[in-house]
Amino acid sequence: MRILVVEDNAALAANLVDYLESRGHQAEAVGNGRRGLNLAIAEPYEVIVLDLALPGMDGVEVCRRLREAGVATPVIMLTARGELEEKLAGIDSGADDYLVKPVALAELEARARAQVRRVRGELASTQLTVGDLVLDEEAFEVRRGDTPVPLAPADFRLLRTLMRAAPRVVPRQELDRALWGEDVPGSDTLRAHIHRLRCAIDRPFGRDTLRTRHGIGYYLVADGNGSP
Structure with missing residues (x-):
């Protein structure tokens, strides 16, 4: 252990x-x-x-x-x-x-x-699922449909936090804590991670799962056009 x-x-x-x-x-x-x-x-x-x-x-x-x-x-x-x-x-x-x-x-x-x-x-029997997006917490694997989606460790933690909360809007401060605890870097760092996550889980598939609630935070939708 x-x-x-x-x-x-x-x-x-x-x-x-x-x-x-x-x-x-x-x-x-x-x-x-x-x-x-x-x-x-x-x-x-x-x-x-x-x-x-x-x-x-x-x-x-x-x-x-x-x-x-x-x-x-x-x-x-x-x-x-x-x-x-x-x-x-x-x-x-x-x-x-x-x-x-x-x-x-x-x-x-x-x-x-x-x-x-x-x-x-x-x-062993628990996976997080939002629409066709699946995150395996034990294997540290993500896939969209049948397609594997490789993620860096920080992006994996970010996605896991969003999926556990879905469809709730997750405030920026909560996402900051999930990534860095109390040592939060500059404000643009979370935005960079969100952009990288979108490029990984959405852009290749033509359906937007990760959404922004301006001035508040971010959230996931299952069908690509919903809102919390």
Whole structure:
């Protein structure tokens, strides 16, 4: 498994990484919530171990923004506090599991494996479809009808976010977060990605699926002439 540990206690983070790597997994740690959010959006982790109390942005906010950005990676929330309210806050933000510190390392690994098995079982039969446009989240493949559509990783994330929301108009700010987290570049960068995505999924097929709602954002339509 490829695992991201977002934990500001350096000793605990190092202990988690060392144990997970000794079990044959790839693990890396960051100690800041904003940095963890950006990495989790940009990289294909299989599990995120997320502390609740973090500098920069707390774990509840990190998890909420991950889900808003269309990141479905399982999140196991860690906290030193065992109150019911804290547990519910984590789950309400989109966390998949919850452990109270001190954490038993073997239990954490077992829960991570269980989350990966669960997600793989769901994704094996799950595809996103808008009209004849199909995105396979597990295989990282896109096709229009029977024609494969190769996409760069950032364009794949952009399309996945739009397809998950379809036919809703997705505001520019939401798409920015899906692509870059909190480190949003200049305003023309999203426009460039949208143009490149249109060239890939629409232009060769003569039917416009990706539409603009001026001043708001972008959306997908199934029949080439509809509106949300």
